[in-house]
Amino acid sequence: xxxxxxxxxxxxxxxxxxxxxxxxxxxxxxxxxxxxxxxxxxxxxxxxxxxxxxxxxxxxxxxxxxxxxxxxxxxxxxxxxxxxxxxxxxxxxxxxxxxxxxxxxxxxxxxxxxxxxxxxxxxxxxxxxxxxxxxxxxxxxxxxxxxxxxxxxxxxxxxxxxxxxxxxxxxxxxxxxxxxxxxxxxxxxxxxxxxxxxxxxxxxxxxxxxxxxxxxxxxxxxxxxxxxxxxxxxxxxxxxxxxxxxxxxxxxxxxxxxxxxxxxxxxxxxxxxxxxxxxxxxxxxxxxxxxxxxxxxxxxxxxxxxxxxxxxxxxxxxxxxxxxxxxxxxxxxxxxxxxxxxxxxxxxxxxxxxxxxxxxxxxxxxxxxxxxxxxxxxxxxxxxxxxxxxxxxxxxxxxxxxxxxxxxxxxxxxxxxxxxxxxxx
Amino acid sequence: xxxxxxxxxxxxxxxxxxxxxxxxxxxxxxxxxxxxxxxxxxxxxxxxxxxxxxxxxxxxxxxxxxxxxxxxxxxxxxxxxxxxxxxxxxxxxxxxxxxxxxxxxxxxxxxxxxxxxxxxxxxxxxxxxxxxxxxxxxxxxxxxxxxxxxxxxxxxxxxxxxxxxxxxxxxxxxxxxxxxxxxxxxxxxxxxxxxxxxxxxxxxxxxxxxxxxxxxxxxxxxxxxxxxxxxxxxxxxxxxxxxxxxxxxxxxxxxxxxxxxxxxxxxxxxxxxxxxxxxxxxxxxxxxxxxxxxxxxxxxxxxxxxxxxxxxxxxxxxxxxxxxxxxxxxxxxxxxxxxxxxxxxxxxxxxxxxxxxxxxxxx
Numbered sequence: 003x004x005x006x007x008x009x010x011x012x013x014x015x016x017x018x019x020x021x022x023x024x025x026x027x028x029x030x031x032x033x034x035x036x037x038x039x040x041x042x043x044x045x046x047x048x049x050x051x052x053x054x055x056x057x058x059x060x061x062x063x064x065x066x067x068x069x070x071x072x073x074x075x076x077x078x079x080x081x082x083x084x085x086x087x088x089x090x091x092x093x094x095x096x097x098x099x100x101x102x103x104x105x106x107x108x109x110x111x112x113x114x115x116x117x118x119x120x121x122x123x124x125x126x127x128x129x130x131x132x133x134x135x136x137x138x139x140x141x142x143x144x145x146x147x148x149x150x151x152x153x154x155x156x157x158x159x160x161x162x163x164x165x166x167x168x169x170x171x172x173x174x175x176x177x178x179x180x181x182x183x184x185x186x187x188x189x190x191x192x193x194x195x196x197x198x199x200x201x202x203x204x205x206x207x208x209x210x211x212x213x214x215x216x217x218x219x220x221x222x223x224x225x226x227x228x229x230x231x232x233x234x235x236x237x238x239x240x241x242x243x244x245x246x247x248x249x250x251x252x253x254x255x256x257x258x259x260x261x262x263x264x265x266x267x268x269x270x271x272x273x274x275x276x277x278x279x280x281x282x283x284x285x286x287x288x289x290x291x292x293x294x295x296x297x298x299x300x301x302x303x304x305x306x307x308x309x310x311x312x313x314x315x316x317x318x319x320x321x322x323x324x325x326x327x328x329x330x331x332x333x334x335x336x337x338x339x340x341x342x343x344x345x346x347x348x349x350x351x352x353x354x355x356x357x358x359x360x361x362x363x364x365x366x367x368x369x370x371x372x373x374x375x376x377x378x379x380x381x382x383x384x385x386x387x388x389x390x391x392x393x394x395x396x397x398x399x400x401x402x403x404x405x406x407x408x409x410x411x412x413x414x415x416x417x418x419x420x421x422x423x424x425x426x427x
Numbered sequence: 428x429x430x431x432x433x434x435x436x437x438x439x440x441x442x443x444x445x446x447x448x449x450x451x452x453x454x455x456x457x458x459x460x461x462x463x464x465x466x467x468x469x470x471x472x473x474x475x476x477x478x479x480x481x482x483x484x485x486x487x488x489x490x491x492x493x494x495x496x497x498x499x500x501x502x503x504x505x506x507x508x509x510x511x512x513x514x515x516x517x518x519x520x521x522x523x524x525x526x527x528x529x530x531x532x533x534x535x536x537x538x539x540x541x542x543x544x545x546x547x548x549x550x551x552x553x554x555x556x557x558x559x560x561x562x563x564x565x566x567x568x569x570x571x572x573x574x575x576x577x578x579x580x581x582x583x584x585x586x587x588x589x590x591x592x593x594x595x596x597x598x599x600x601x602x603x604x605x606x607x608x609x610x611x612x613x614x615x616x617x618x619x620x621x622x623x624x625x626x627x628x629x630x631x632x633x634x635x636x637x638x639x640x641x642x643x644x645x646x647x648x649x650x651x652x653x654x655x656x657x658x659x660x661x662x663x664x665x666x667x668x669x670x671x672x673x674x675x676x677x678x679x680x681x682x683x684x685x686x687x688x689x690x691x692x693x694x695x696x697x698x699x700x701x702x703x704x705x706x707x708x709x710x711x712x713x714x715x716x717x718x719x720x721x722x723x724x725x726x727x728x729x730x731x732x733x734x735x736x737x738x739x740x741x742x743x744x745x746x747x748x749x750x751x752x753x754x755x756x757x758x759x760x761x762x763x764x765x766x767x768x769x770x771x772x773x774x775x776x777x778x779x780x781x782x783x784x785x786x787x788x789x790x
Contacts, residue, residue: 115522126778129522130770199632202785209788268593269658292643375644375787383784389494390599391777392523394501 064405067178067398072120073170076113077104084171089164089191098148098158102139109136123393124166124177124187131157165191178399203383203400207407210379213298214362218355220302221309225354226347228306229313234322244314251307259371262300266290266372292374300368308361309354316350352419360408380404453706454483455508458495460693461488462649463672467726468511472714475722479713482706490647493520496698500525505700508707511559514550515601515772517694521555522773527697527704528555535716537735546717551732556694557715558732560723563688563755563764564602567670568662569655570680581687581763584662585610585634587641592661595654598644600783601772602689605765606664607634609687615765622771628779632786644787655681671728671753675743685760691767692732728753 018026042049074081079100087093108114118132135155142150151158165187169177180186180193184201188194195201232240232247250258265271268287276282290296320343328338366381373379380400387397415421457473459465465488473484487507489495493516499505512520520526531552534543544552551558566584570577578590585607587594596603608618608627611634621627643660645651651665652673667683674681695711697704713719720731721739728750731737740750751757755764 112524116524119519119523122774122777127774129519130774133522200782200785202781202788206788267657267659370646375639375642378788386780386784388498390491391780392497392519393777394497 063394063398064402065398066394067182067396067402068174068176070120070170070175070178070395071173072116073167074173076108076111076117077101077171080104080167081171084168089161089168092159092161092164095146095148097164098151099145101158102142102147102151105132105136106139109139120170121163121166123181123395124169125163127157128163128166131155131163162189165189175395178395179403181396182399182403203380206378206380206383207403209294210363210381210404211407213294213301213377213379214359214365216298217301217305217362218309218359220298221305221358222351222355224302225306225309225313226351229310229317229350232310232314233317233320247307247310250303255304255367256371258304259300259368262296262303263291263372266296266299267292291372292377294373294377296372296374297369297377297379300372301362301365304368305358305362308357312353312357313347313350316347316353320346348419352415356412356415360412363404363408452481452483453703454485455703455706455710456485456487456506457509457511457710458487458489458492458507459511460490460492460648462647463669463676463727464648464666464729467668467723467729468714470726471723472710472719475719476710476713480709482710484710491516493517496520496525496696497523500699503700505698505702507698508701508703509710510696510698511693512556512696514558514692514694514767514769515776517553517556517696518769519773519776520696521553525699526555527699527701529557529697529708529711531557533708534712537717537733539735541735543733546733546735548732548734551692551694553694556696557711558692558694559715559720560693560729560732561690561754561756562693562729563667563690564597564606564664565667565670565683565685565688565755566606566662566664567651567655567674567681567683569658570682572658572661577682578662578684579686580684581606581610582612583684584664584687585638587638590662593641593643593659594638595643595645595651595660595663595665597664598646598787600776600779602765602767603635603664603783604628604631604779605689605767606687607631609763609765610634615687615763618765619768619771622775622779628782632782635786652679652681655679667753667755668727668729675745675748675753685755686763687765688755688760688763689765689767690755693729724750724754728755730754730756 020026020029077100080097083093083097083100087097105114108117114132114136115129118129121128121132135151135158138154141154157163169175169187169191177187181196182203184196184204185193186196186200228247232243235243263270267273268289268291270291272290273282273287277284277287282288290299324342324346325338328342329335333341363379364381365379366385369377369379370382370385373382381404384397384400384404387393387400412421457468459468465486469486473486476482477484491512492507492510493512496507496510496512497520499507517526521528531544531547532542534547534552534557536542537546547558548561566578566581568578568590572592573590576589578584583590584594604622605618608621608631609615611630613621622631643654643663645654645663648666648669651660651663652669654660654663656673656679667688670681670683673679674683695715697707697711701707715732717733717735718739720733721736721741723729724731724736724740725742725744731740740754742748743750752759754760
């Protein structure tokens with residue numbers, strides 16, 4: 003680091019210095035650093051808040067998708083045996099001894115059923131196997147453990163059970179991701195595709211992306227003219243219309259969704275109207291609800307403000323003269339729109355489409371209420387595993403895949419369109 | 428120093444008053460299934476308990492009260508004191524260590540002195556739960572929709588040719604698989620044995636396939652009577668008490684078909700780490716005594732879980748309808764009935780629901 007004397011020694015041609023002789027560059031760096039620290043200090047509470055309430059819990063939840071220590075914690079002897087050995091066939095006396103001792107202890111701690119539930123994620127029937135064996139474990143007195151345990155329940159002699167336990171012995175597991183990708187392990191422990199009647203998530207991920215894209219597309223088609231109208235009307239009318247856009251925004255999501263049920267169900271307002279004017283026969287009522295059309299219609303309505311607002315804010319800044327100029331220079335209405343107006347609204351289109359798409363991908367209340375069976379999205383499965391099946395590892399794996407997918411799409415968008423071009427309002 | 432003394436005395440007194448308060452008037456949170464069912468519990472359990480003890484009850488509705496328990500216990504932030512859950516959930520959650528254990532010895536004996544352990548129906552007491560009612564999943568139809576022949580058997584639920592119209596089914600593997608097999612001619616006694624085999628499960632799904640296009644799926648217990656009333660479906664599976672309340676309480680032309688009913692218990696449980704555990708236990712002791720269980724049957728057609736309550740069950744709250752024939756356990760209704768096998772579901776819940784979800788998601 004150059005000092006004041008160095009600078010003086012370097013002569014008049016040396017770098018610029020401040021009054022006290024410090025090189026200007028250093029002083030500047032010091033000043034900006036101080037400003038930066040001050041800024042950091044000011045945002046520190048927010049940063050801390052975001053880390054504590056957002057990043058940490060989400061990180062913890064996602065960690066569950068690869069971490070499940072239930073088996074290794076509660077069956078310590080068997081776990082270390084399984085980690086040390088390769089399970090290619092049903093093991094011998096050593097492993098069974100560890101199993102019996104661990105199960106006796108687990109029974110005393112009342113954790114045997116949790117262990118069974120962990121194994122049950124990958125092998126049906128394990129819960130009751132662990133429970134019934136633990137109940138009778140006191141009958142086993144001393145070696146040989148293997149023969150006595152097999153006499154209690156022959157299922158302990160099945161290789162698949164042992165390969166599942168061998169995988170569970172490591173607290174870190176890829177099993178939940180495998181399941182989330184419709185894969186499973188066969189008896190030898192190799193990864194294969196899940197049986198066809200249990201493949202579900204790949205299909206649902208695809209449907210989620212397609213329906214979200216459809217909703218974003220419909221919102222754009224419906225929202226674009228509305229936003230244009232808002233942007234071009236005189237203020238006193240446009241403010242009134244803006245309230246109409248915002249009103250549903252302020253109404254509870256559940257209220258809006260249930261109103262759609264009233265409107266669209268087969269004995270609902272819309273169908274009644276179509277029947278009474280004779281467009282439909284009474285027994286030919288349209289099924290607009292409890293299928294994917296229900297999801298698409300209700301979600302499009304709910305998402306519309308997210309499309310209209312960014313579009314409006316961009317359109318507001320587009321000078322009207324440009325289109326007029328284009329027209330006066332001989333462009334037809336279509337050409338003027340496509341070549342002059344539309345390109346200037348691209349930042350709003352990008353923002354609106356991305357916003358609607360990303361919110362739709364994670365939506366679950368509306369599909370749950372009006373989606374029936376064909377309108378379910380991946381988030382409904384995540385909710386199912388969080389609340390009903392209690393398989394949080396799988397829920398976390400599905401959530402992580404969804405998050406990864408959205409980040410990937412965002413990155414793609416950035417590469418293709420550029421996030422800098424986006425204007426959120 | 429002297430100046431502080433009066434203040435300290437006041438603070439001490441205030442502290443004593445505050446510390447004494449929970450003992451005189453506590454509040455517990457009880458989560459149940461909502462609608463007519465929660466109402467029956469409020470009338471038969473909550474109100475008398477509040478009047479007798481001076482404590483308060485915050486009643487909360489949920490589509491499945493078991494659902495929030497795991498999240499709350501794992502997060503260490505439990506707000507529920509008592510939850511009303513299904514049998515398989517009570518067993519599963521107990522296994523996972525999410526519930527407080529309940530010693531049945533503390534439950535009050537029957538009026539004639541029979542201990543609670545003998546007074547409750549077989550299976551009504553588990554390590555962590557005390558049953559209050561026996562309920563069943565039945566199917567019901569709107570009589571106005573079927574002028575000629577009316578549905579009589581569980582097979583008719585799956586026969587859209589003979590009985591056209593949409594069907595309401597509960598979204599979940601249980602008890603649709605059981606009902607599908609019974610409709611396919613499997614005797615009740617063999618249903619669970621058959622469902623442990625791949626062929627049995629395939630057979631159940633094949634039967635469900637025949638009506639898949641006609642199904643409206645419901646989740647909350649209050650939905651099926653609403654679907655029937657709206658004309659959205661012509662037949663639906665439902666919890667029997669809900670249909671009873673719509674038919675008798677609200678004069679709807681709904682009829683229950685008891686053939687192929689699936690019986691289950693509802694049980695009170697206390698989540699591990701409940702904020703008012705002792706008070707919750709007091710409430711459960713009170714609510715599951717002979718008289719209270721019998722009283723509940725005055726408001727909804729679910730059978731009491733105590734044998735000694737049976738004799739006390741009388742008239743519906745309208746003062747003229749005898750409740751006995753509307754109970755799922757009435758002899759006339761038990762002709763072809765299945766008792767839900769909780770061990771089967773504790774084992775196969777994840778596998779079969781995964782398969783069910785895959786089936787429902789594929790078109």
